[in-house]
Amino acid sequence: MRRWATPSLLAVCFALVCVLGLGLWSIAFDPVGKSLPERVRDAMGSSGVDHPVTAVLLNFRSYDTLLEIGVLVIAAIAGISMARLPSLEDPAFRTHDALLGALQRWFVPLMWLVAGYLVWAGAKQPGGAFQAGAVLAATGVLMRLGGMPMDFLQPGRLLRVGLVLGFAVFLLVAFVTALVGDAFLAYPEGMAKSLILLIEVSLTLSIAMVLLSLFVAAPVTDATGNQEGGHR
Amino acid sequence: MMAWLMAGLLFTPLAWAVMSLMAGFRAGWRLAWLGMAVQGLVSVLLWLAIADQGGFYYALGDWPAPLGIELRVDGLAVTFILLTATVATACGLHAGVYLDPDKPWQRYFWPLFWFLWAGLNAVWLGADLFNLYVGLELISLSAVGLVALGGAGDALRASLRYLLAALVGSLFYLLGVALIYGQFGTLSLGGVAQLAEDHTALAGAGIALALMLAGLALKTALFPLHGWLPPAHGIAPSPVSALLSALVLKASFYIAARLWLALGETQGSYGVAQLAGALGAAAVLWGSWMACLQPRLKQVVAYSTVAQVGYLFLLFPLTWQVSDQISQQAQEGMTLQVISHALAKAAMFLAAGNLVLSTGSSKVEDLAGVGRFLPFSLFSFGLAGVSLMSLPPSGGFAAKWLLLQATIGSGQWWWALVLIAGGLLSAAYVFRIYRASFQEASGQDDFHHPPRRLEAIPMALALLSLGLGLAGEPVLAIMGLPFEEDG
Numbered sequence: 001m002r003r004w005a006t007p008s009l010l011a012v013c014f015a016l017v018c019v020l021g022l023g024l025w026s027i028a029f030d031p032v033g034k035s036l037p038e039r040v041r042d043a044m045g046s047s048g049v050d051h052p053v054t055a056v057l058l059n060f061r062s063y064d065t066l067l068e069i070g071v072l073v074i075a076a077i078a079g080i081s082m083a084r085l086p087s088l089e090d091p092a093f094r095t096h097d098a099l100l101g102a103l104q105r106w107f108v109p110l111m112w113l114v115a116g117y118l119v120w121a122g123a124k125q126p127g128g129a130f131q132a133g134a135v136l137a138a139t140g141v142l143m144r145l146g147g148m149p150m151d152f153l154q155p156g157r158l159l160r161v162g163l164v165l166g167f168a169v170f171l172l173v174a175f176v177t178a179l180v181g182d183a184f185l186a187y188p189e190g191m192a193k194s195l196i197l198l199i200e201v202s203l204t205l206s207i208a209m210v211l212l213s214l215f216v217a218a219p220v221t222d223a224t225g226n227q228e229g230g231h232r
Numbered sequence: 233m234m235a236w237l238m239a240g241l242l243f244t245p246l247a248w249a250v251m252s253l254m255a256g257f258r259a260g261w262r263l264a265w266l267g268m269a270v271q272g273l274v275s276v277l278l279w280l281a282i283a284d285q286g287g288f289y290y291a292l293g294d295w296p297a298p299l300g301i302e303l304r305v306d307g308l309a310v311t312f313i314l315l316t317a318t319v320a321t322a323c324g325l326h327a328g329v330y331l332d333p334d335k336p337w338q339r340y341f342w343p344l345f346w347f348l349w350a351g352l353n354a355v356w357l358g359a360d361l362f363n364l365y366v367g368l369e370l371i372s373l374s375a376v377g378l379v380a381l382g383g384a385g386d387a388l389r390a391s392l393r394y395l396l397a398a399l400v401g402s403l404f405y406l407l408g409v410a411l412i413y414g415q416f417g418t419l420s421l422g423g424v425a426q427l428a429e430d431h432t433a434l435a436g437a438g439i440a441l442a443l444m445l446a447g448l449a450l451k452t453a454l455f456p457l458h459g460w461l462p463p464a465h466g467i468a469p470s471p472v473s474a475l476l477s478a479l480v481l482k483a484s485f486y487i488a489a490r491l492w493l494a495l496g497e498t499q500g501s502y503g504v505a506q507l508a509g510a511l512g513a514a515a516v517l518w519g520s521w522m523a524c525l526q527p528r529l530k531q532v533v534a535y536s537t538v539a540q541v542g543y544l545f546l547l548f549p550l551t552w553q554v555s556d557q558i559s560q561q562a563q564e565g566m567t568l569q570v571i572s573h574a575l576a577k578a579a580m581f582l583a584a585g586n587l588v589l590s591t592g593s594s595k596v597e598d599l600a601g602v603g604r605f606l607p608f609s610l611f612s613f614g615l616a617g618v619s620l621m622s623l624p625p626s627g628g629f630a631a632k633w634l635l636l637q638a639t640i641g642s643g644q645w646w647w648a649l650v651l652i653a654g655g656l657l658s659a660a661y662v663f664r665i666y667r668a669s670f671q672e673a674s675g676q677d678d679f680h681h682p683p684r685r686l687e688a689i690p691m692a693l694a695l696l697s698l699g700l701g702l703a704g705e706p707v708l709a710i711m712g713l714p715f716e717e718d719g
Contacts, residue, residue: 078377178239
């Protein structure tokens with residue numbers, strides 16, 4: 001039985017690749033309908049930013065982005081719900097290396113600067129909250145591995161505020177625009193740029209916190225059962 | 233008015249998720265009362281407004297469809313929103329009493345609960361293929377988080393299996409979305425359907441549809457892809473099992489059905505339709521049979537879900553290239569089946585939770601004697617069972633009656649056999665529980681009495697599911713409302 005598992009799995013994968021190839025082949029020679037990039041180009045003027053990716057993510061399809069941030073928050077919640085306090089800030093994991101410390105003193109501010117630049121650059125070239133958040137999270141990982149104490153990573157109120165800050169700001173903007181304006185997430189005339197910037201900055205912080213808390217919250221567990229009725 | 237309702241509908245669950253993440257379990261519960269009241273009120277008002285004026289498209293960010301995302305607010309969507317509000321409120325009220333507030337991880341229950349609710353609403357309203365994907369992710373991840381809450385060994389194993397199945401399903405769906413976008417250059421389901429009507433049998437679109445349906449079938453736990461469901465639904469706390477079985481599975485099925493109704497006629501084939509129906513039929517038989525054999529009470533209910541989900545997939549053969557009238561009948565039957573199963577299965581899981589709480593054991597054989605101590609919960613379990621067995625006047629009966637008419641009308645009599653066999657088998661596993669609980673032999677008389685509220689909630693749900701058969705007409709009438717096409 002086991003002997004055939006690998007070959008049959010390979011066969012299934014091969015068949016899937018063939019089907020996908022066939023699909024791509026037929027689509028490439030027979031596309032139907034008008035392409036979206038033109039529409040995006042036409043609407044760029046009123047989007048508040050100059051880079052199409054940012055315009056799509058935070059204006060045209062901002063609802064998707066709002067919900068995606070929600071997914072990130074859920075992942076973080078699920079992660080920290082499984083972690084026990086000690087594993088979050090275990091002194092045993094800290095190294096105290098003088099060289100590492102010295103290097104960090106150079107690197108960390110520089111990486112913060114890079115993150116800040118990435119947010120700002122998102123308006124007119126590739127960049128934005130996700131990239132900046134990733135850089136910020138990497139900084140956090142580096143700091144943690146280097147043994148810098150980061151008390152805010154304890155699963156307390158501060159951590160939870162950090163996790164949802166970006167999402168909350170985004171949601172609030174969405175709600176207020178729905179009440180005073182035309183629809184959920186419809187930015188008022190002329191305010192698109194500043195609102196997008198506000199959302200981007202808070203998202204950067206939260207995305208970094210989510211990624212960092214997932215890295216830090218190593219799951220445990222030899223927990224006692226929470227199964228209903230036990231094992232009787 | 234409508235703008236306020238939509239804003240409230242989208243905003244409340246997400247905002248409550250944020251607020252209850254800041255609060256502990258007890259404060260989160262007090263908050264939840266308010267949130268459930270607001271959400272229930274908004275759902276009812278929206279339902280009334282749609283019943284009055286007909287459906288419409290809601291453009292988010294004021295960007296119309298191909299560029300932005302539109303929500304399709306129609307009769308079916310608001311019906312499901314109302315259903316979600318009913319079932320989720322019941323599960324929330326049950327959970328507030330049922331879960332142990334002193335366990336440190338329970339504080340994360342409410343945020344995940346609200347995110348799940350938001351995701352469900354997003355899926356019912358979704359009219360954009362990628363937006364539907366995001367909704368699915370929101371649902372699956374919060375559902376997995378709810379199963380894993382507490383992180384004991386078995387729960388963790390079950391939730392990891394669930395996560396992997398859900399992710400593979402989502403990825404297949406996403407692959408299909410990418411191919412559809414390549415083919416049609418738009419993500420809006422309405423736009424795709426319009427383009428697909430002019431071009432029959434595009435090979436690429438056919439493959440994309442097949443991939444998406446396969447992914448969604450895995451997420452809906454269609455036989456033989458159901459292996460992940462019984463452990464996950466069986467091991468989660470009862471209010472969570474109820475949410476998962478009643479609503480979460482329906483979300484992926486709902487997307488599959490919408491895709492099939494929009495694209496199946498032109499890009500599907502007889503083979504795909506019959507295959508989906510055959511797997512559904514196999515699920516009905518296999519799931520019911522397995523439910524008869526399970527030693528644990530909640531596993532019985534979980535396998536019954538596998539069986540009941542099978543019925544839903546009869547929609548595929550019953551709507552493919554048949555007359556409009558038969559297709560309409562099949563769709564109405566399916567809607568009633570979704571609603572009545574959601575109500576009945578939530579009632580059943582909550583009642584099962586009460587029985588487990590009372591006997592202190594999860595095994596069927598340990599139910600002996602519980603019939604005398606907990607007649608109320610046992611009665612709710614049975615009432616829910618009546619709907620699953622599809623006896624009149626339950627919603628399950630009305631649903632199967634419509635499906636039966638559709639099978640005869642379309643000349644596909646073989647599905648009628650499945651409907652009858654499934655009803656008999658479900659009677660077998662419901663009566664098995666009854667038989668065990670009326671036995672007197674064992675010396676066990678140490679029963680714990682759950683609070684009254686825990687017993688009242690499943691009863692209310694079971695009565696709703698029973699009454700649905702009588703109120704089927706008005707529920708179905710709102711589905712067929714004229715839809716104002718302006719997108």
